[in-house]
Amino acid sequence: MEPDTTRSPSGRGFWEQRYRDEDPSGPPPAPNPAFTALAGELSLVPPPSEGSRALELACGRGGDALWLAAAGWRVTAVDIAEHALSALAERARRAGLGDRLDVERHDLARSVPAPGSRDLVYANYFHTVVDLDRGAALRRAARSVADGGVFAVIDHGSSAPWSWEQRDDHPSAEDLWRSLGLGAGWTLLVCEGRSRLARGPHGGTATVVDTVVAARRRAGGGERA
Numbered sequence: 001m002e003p004d005t006t007r008s009p010s011g012r013g014f015w016e017q018r019y020r021d022e023d024p025s026g027p028p029p030a031p032n033p034a035f036t037a038l039a040g041e042l043s044l045v046p047p048p049s050e051g052s053r054a055l056e057l058a059c060g061r062g063g064d065a066l067w068l069a070a071a072g073w074r075v076t077a078v079d080i081a082e083h084a085l086s087a088l089a090e091r092a093r094r095a096g097l098g099d100r101l102d103v104e105r106h107d108l109a110r111s112v113p114a115p116g117s118r119d120l121v122y123a124n125y126f127h128t129v130v131d132l133d134r135g136a137a138l139r140r141a142a143r144s145v146a147d148g149g150v151f152a153v154i155d156h157g158s159s160a161p162w163s164w165e166q167r168d169d170h171p172s173a174e175d176l177w178r179s180l181g182l183g184a185g186w187t188l189l190v191c192e193g194r195s196r197l198a199r200g201p202h203g204g205t206a207t208v209v210d211t212v213v214a215a216r217r218r219a220g221g222g223e224r225a
């Protein structure tokens, strides 16, 4: 079925509809295994310090933000969809993580949270139904990574059979890294496609590919917020 993007040029209508029935009293969303593996590899869990701050872009139901907050991070989770954010805030409150997880609604094509100094800025599957200069949005957000902090993006590198988007032209990790345009001032830590076995929302499994890019800001490097 073609997604209905007609109600909002930003695609917000599609996402609000998708999260409309989100029930914060239901089981919490699981974190993305590709993200938890990356966090382990980069020694991000436990967080580098007591006050470590993370920013998640396009958090959706917020499984990754909840997981990081439970591990001790202070997380700001951003999405365009109010339905997703209000359910996530309520889930965080019920899990006793309300003081560790804030939500902010932004259309990332237009705005990002106020500048700050963050030890981790990341986006997992920030894919949408309308044309968006995603590279520019991600670059804007990367400006708030602190010296020594990490910027990470995980994209779909294949279409799972249950995905709303079926395509066979997924950009490579190298394409993704180039599209970010971060350049000098960053040390590239991970840039690769990774396969894993995934379970669909209604059962069934399939091998999927995640495109994973992570970079660390060098001291004094890169453009600032």
Ligand SMILES: C[S@@+](CC[C@H](N)C(=O)[O-])C[C@H]1O[C@@H](n2cnc3c(N)ncnc32)[C@H](O)[C@@H]1O
Pocket (backbone or CB within 6 Å): 010, 011, 015, 032, 057, 058, 059, 060, 061, 062, 078, 079, 080, 081, 084, 106, 107, 108, 109, 123, 124, 125, 126, 127, 128, 132
């Ligand atoms: C494919 S979902 C991924 C959600 C979550 N990160 C995950 O891994 O499950 C894409 C998310 O991007 C959000 N999104 C789409 N366009 C956006 C925009 N312009 N600004 C902020 N969030 C946006 C959607 O609301 C949706 O939650």
